[in-house]
Amino acid sequence: MLRLPIRSPSRYSFLGQWPVTCLCLFNGEAISCSKTLSPTYLECSVSFFSASSGVLPSAAPASTKPPRRSIANVSILKDYGLTQSQIENVASRFPSVCSFHPEKCLRPKLEFFVAVGYSHTTIAKMITRNPKILTVSLKRRLRPNFELMRNLLGGDTAAAATVAARWLWILKNNPEKQILPNLRTLSEHGVTSTNIAKFVKWHPRSLTAEPGRFRESAALIKEMGFDPSKTLFVSGVHVLSGISQATWERNLLVYRNLGWSHEEIISAFRKNPVCMVRSEKKIRKVMDFFKDNLQWQPSHFASLPTILGLHLEKRIVPRYVVFKSLAAKGLLGNRLNFKSVLFISESSFLNKYVLPYSDQFPDLFEAYKGKLKLDP
Numbered sequence: 001m002l003r004l005p006i007r008s009p010s011r012y013s014f015l016g017q018w019p020v021t022c023l024c025l026f027n028g029e030a031i032s033c034s035k036t037l038s039p040t041y042l043e044c045s046v047s048f049f050s051a052s053s054g055v056l057p058s059a060a061p062a063s064t065k066p067p068r069r070s071i072a073n074v075s076i077l078k079d080y081g082l083t084q085s086q087i088e089n090v091a092s093r094f095p096s097v098c099s100f101h102p103e104k105c106l107r108p109k110l111e112f113f114v115a116v117g118y119s120h121t122t123i124a125k126m127i128t129r130n131p132k133i134l135t136v137s138l139k140r141r142l143r144p145n146f147e148l149m150r151n152l153l154g155g156d157t158a159a160a161a162t163v164a165a166r167w168l169w170i171l172k173n174n175p176e177k178q179i180l181p182n183l184r185t186l187s188e189h190g191v192t193s194t195n196i197a198k199f200v201k202w203h204p205r206s207l208t209a210e211p212g213r214f215r216e217s218a219a220l221i222k223e224m225g226f227d228p229s230k231t232l233f234v235s236g237v238h239v240l241s242g243i244s245q246a247t248w249e250r251n252l253l254v255y256r257n258l259g260w261s262h263e264e265i266i267s268a269f270r271k272n273p274v275c276m277v278r279s280e281k282k283i284r285k286v287m288d289f290f291k292d293n294l295q296w297q298p299s300h301f302a303s304l305p306t307i308l309g310l311h312l313e314k315r316i317v318p319r320y321v322v323f324k325s326l327a328a329k330g331l332l333g334n335r336l337n338f339k340s341v342l343f344i345s346e347s348s349f350l351n352k353y354v355l356p357y358s359d360q361f362p363d364l365f366e367a368y369k370g371k372l373k374l375d376p
Helices: 020-026 041-053 068-079 084-093 095-099 102-115 120-129 131-135 138-152 157-166 179-188 193-202 204-208 211-223 231-242 245-257 262-271 273-277 280-294 298-303 305-309 312-328 346-357 362-371
Strands: none
Touching (some): 068 084, 084 095, 102 131, 120 131, 138 157, 157 193, 179 193, 179 211, 211 231, 245 280, 262 305, 273 305, 280 305, 280 312, 298 305
């Protein structure tokens, strides 16, 4: 039985492959620009609302005027793409922003975001989604954490910016607590720098898994026969470190109840780890379709588990309609099977199996359009 014990985090020494210049950047904790100032929620809200719109909230004293600092901060935020409504949203959720020093604290961080490639629109979305990103130390967190991501992604600044924008905690957290220990674990198991980069790009959230659990998951994946030199290894670690023992056992039971043997389940997991995080409803719908129309057995799915991830209504059913119709007319030959048309791109499928026959068999084209709306 597969066990996924959760261990307490342990302390790591980060030497080995990690450059000293990279590691020394992460000493100490982030310093909030707002720690020395603590205006009340109402004062901050009044300051920002009045500075951004010129209209005081009804709860504000008539004599209240926005401080210069609030006016300056509103102006800076507008310069970097935030609308009035976005600024008011930020102020209502994070009023301390009005106390930031405009030129020493706020503007340098926004300039940094621009320097690494974020558009004003993206900056506005990031700040609106998580205003506390503005409290993170530029020197001790934002810049070094971004540089770490960039280095892990082979110097690709655009890729690092994309990852960080999706998962802002990468810029906020101390990497010595989770990120670096987990990356070190992958390296110790023989995962190449190329595949580590893919792991960071594809599964950034897994970087913050509890290090003890992450280490245990990597060891189990290796024991199950995954090759650390292949990308499936990091995909397996991603899946196993992100699910509980109860979820793993529940999904094993789902497959067993559908007639899979234990060997077939593990074989499918080795080929496509995400098959163990599919919902029972999704698994049953896809399997029922293939069993009813193509008489597939569990062994068919175990040999091609990626098929469980395809969208039934948008890909499988429409393509089956076309395949069945053309096959009935003898237009596909004897060697072609349905599996071969499921995994080609949409444009390739249309150009090869739909559009060439649209004049000859207009009903085929209409049937396909009825199942899947085509782009104009």
